[in-house]
Amino acid sequence: MAVIGNKKYSKQIEHHFSKYPDKRSAVMPLLYIAQEEYGWVNDDGIQEVAELCELDPTHVKSIAGFYTMYSEKSKGKYWLQVCTDLSCALRGADEFHKDLKAYLEVEEGGTTDDDLFTVEHVMCLAACDNAPMLQCNFHYMENLDMEKMKAWVEEKRAELQKELDA
Amino acid sequence: MADSKHIVLRHLDIGKPIIKLKDYEKRAGGYDGFKKAVKMEKSAVIDEVKASGLRGRGGAGFPAGVKWSFIPQNEPIKYVTVNADESETGTFKDRLIMEQNPHQLIEGALTCAYAIGAKAVYIYLRGEFWDVAHMLDERIEEARKAGYIGENILGSGFSCEVYTHLGAGAYICGEESALLNSLEGKLGQPRVRPPFPAQKGGGLYGEATVVNNVETLANVPWIMVNGADEYKKIGTEQSAGTKLYCVSGNIQKPGVYELPFDTTFRELLETVCGGPPEGRSFKALLPSGGSGPIVPLTDEVLDTRMSYEDCAAIDTIIGSASLIVMDDSVNIAWVASKVIKFFAHESCGKCTPCREGTYWLDKVLDRIMAGQATAKDIERIDDVAKNMAGITLCALGDFAANPIIHTIKHFKEDFLAMAEGKELAQAGD
Known part of the structure; x- marks a missing residue:
């Protein structure tokens, strides 16, 4: 490398x-x-x-x-940065962030055991009208809820399993 | 309601985003303003923008044409830097312009570059606008192929390059001197001024530089085509034209709305955005994101025009027009604690009052939010905030003081209820 x-x-x-x-x-x-x-x-x-x-x-x-976008430690394959700033928090972002960590069983800034997901909160990402939202490896995912996130997470886990099986 | 005219979000009049150059040229009269400008004397272009009354849309509202006129014409190297760092809590308008009508920004920036004789334009985007920057690179390439960028543009003898530059996650880089440091590969911290960016020694690489916000420059093509007099007919006496208002928080229809400056808060929040969520009533408004003074959403405020001068009259600012709405379910001490966490995180650490002030305000607010504080703690944070204001190199020190001073001024009872543990329910938790 x-x-x-x-x-x-x-x-x-x-x-x-x-x-x-x-x-x-x-x-x-x-x-x-x-x-x-x-x-x-x-x-x-x-x-x-x-x-x-x-x-x-x-x-x-x-x-x-x-600068916060340079990571000084290794992350999961999907680096999920959830905006929990005021505008998003007024539309349920704090709860979304908490629920996402609970679902993935990680602490703040932690990575899942399969090295797939790292979750942390960030400051305003300038997408306030589409809260809750997050940034996944510098690409935005907007208008989220836990239903959508669970489906997405399981899709990524299935992809990993497929790779391992192959 | 005042007539809606789109000067910047022209794609809304057409019904779909204007991405490709040929669409911009055919459907929106794209680059007509720039073509007109390069046939004019440089000083005449500056005079036209000056006469239009166009003010900086990034927050400060400084007259754009006046800023351009500060650039010494005889300097051999000059630059234009576009501030696309858009990081103020609750601001999401520049991203929309760049995503939906990108060539209008490029045209406006090129017109500015011609007027001041700049050799290059750098568009500084916040790092999170990764996808936007790559899309913008494609549009710049299109404009280059069409002869709007490069050597001897449109046979005018004027040569100019346009580049994007991505930041990497730092609110402070929206401050113009910190932005220039960041672009030079240094820490994004503010510079001591004078010299100002427009002066030799103060700008990018020490050369005279105009730093303008995305929305400001996106107004310029319309002004060049239709003239300053037409532009001045829109808005109010001291706030000409339209503004992109970003509405977020407890509101039925959040979004970005381009409206003339003489529109009232009521017209926007009630008529356009449909009011507060079902069963709720308006409580408070941050008209300019986290950094501007909060106001209770009274009838008097609702009937105020969203212009620079009208907002000053009600003891707040319109700034970048990032309206964060709070309904009656929200405790305002919680709002103050959220905003302070933002500033404590984003303080660049250069000036002691801001670095230490935001740190301690955050600590004491945590205690208030935990219901483990007293009325004395509220006085303490008010005092700390008042001692931060006006004594730092950039405005962030003042921005961080505002949410404390003004929330306590208008909503002290919310702080008391929270501090003494009488109220633990809070929005979002």
Whole structure:
């Protein structure tokens, strides 16, 4: 596994560097690439991004720590971030968040034993009219209820089982 | 009710999203404003926007044309940065523009770039708008192929590039100087001003830069086509045009509604949105998300026009027009605690009053919410909030103080009931 020299990312990296007059500006898009490669922003990813952007690894690590969308620990295959901010909470998001954790049998920020789901709450995701809602690996799922979530969770579990059987 | 005119959400007049360039050109007169602009003197474009009275839609309401006129024309390198960080609690309008009518934003940004002579436009989107950014990249590519972006655009001699840049989850990056730091690959923390972004040394990479909100720029094509005088006919004297009002919370029909600034809260909340949920009555309103002062939803407030000047007269702000509605089932101390948790999480940590203030306000509010506090604790948080206001580098310190100061001012009895454990029922739990 690597970011540097990985053909999968070379065009993307080149594109990001072409956008800015200063290599430093590419640190955020490149951290996303490192996260895609390793599943989270680990030390190898930090080192590689630092080398590419010609920055000190300490600086890259501080960027990764400042922004919440870079994960500093490994997550389940589906990273579920439930908005529990005021607008969503007024439409039942706190209860939805609690019920989802109970259904998956995880604590806040925890991952299920099969490594499929990680659940945590986040601040406003700018989808307040479609609450309850969550972000699953950076894609929005809106107008949710536990019925829909249970069906979705079971579908993903069945997919995993199918993969294991194969 | 005031006549509904769509200036920004023009896809609603057509009946479906305007995604592709050829649809935008054929069905919505797309890029006509930009074509007109590049044949005009740069200063004449700025004068037109100035004369329209267009004000910044991100919250502060600063006149857009005046902001553009601050850019020194003789500087060789200048930039336009579009603030698409949309992170204020209860705000979800810019996402809608970018998803349903994306070319109008690109056209508005290009018109601004031409007027100030910028070499590039950076659209800074909050990281969560991952799908939106990738869709926008496709639209930018379309515009490039059609000759609206690149070298010598439409034979005008003006050259400009347009790029998207994704943030990664930080409310503070909606603050313009923090946004510029983030775009430069630094921590998203506010800068000391002056120099301001429009000045040499204060903008992106130290160059003079205009930072405008998505909705602000999406108004520009209409102004270029129809003229400042027509634009000024819509809205009120000091708030020209329409506004995208985001309505959420305890309301029958939440959503984004584009209405002229002279529309009243009653027209929007009762007529358009159908009022509070069945069997409930209105209690309170945050007109500008978590950061603006809360108001009780009285008849006087309901009959107020949703303009900058009318909202100032009732001791609040219209800001980004993120209306969060609370009905009579909600304890307002709970609202304050929710909003403070947001700001405690989102404080960037640079200024002590904001970093420590939000932390301690959150702690004491937890105690109040647990019914383990006294009236003295309510005075304490009021005092802490008042000591945070006006002494931080950016407005977040004030934003975090507002929910405490104004909720206590209007709904102290809710805090007392909660603090002394008399009321434990709360919305959402």
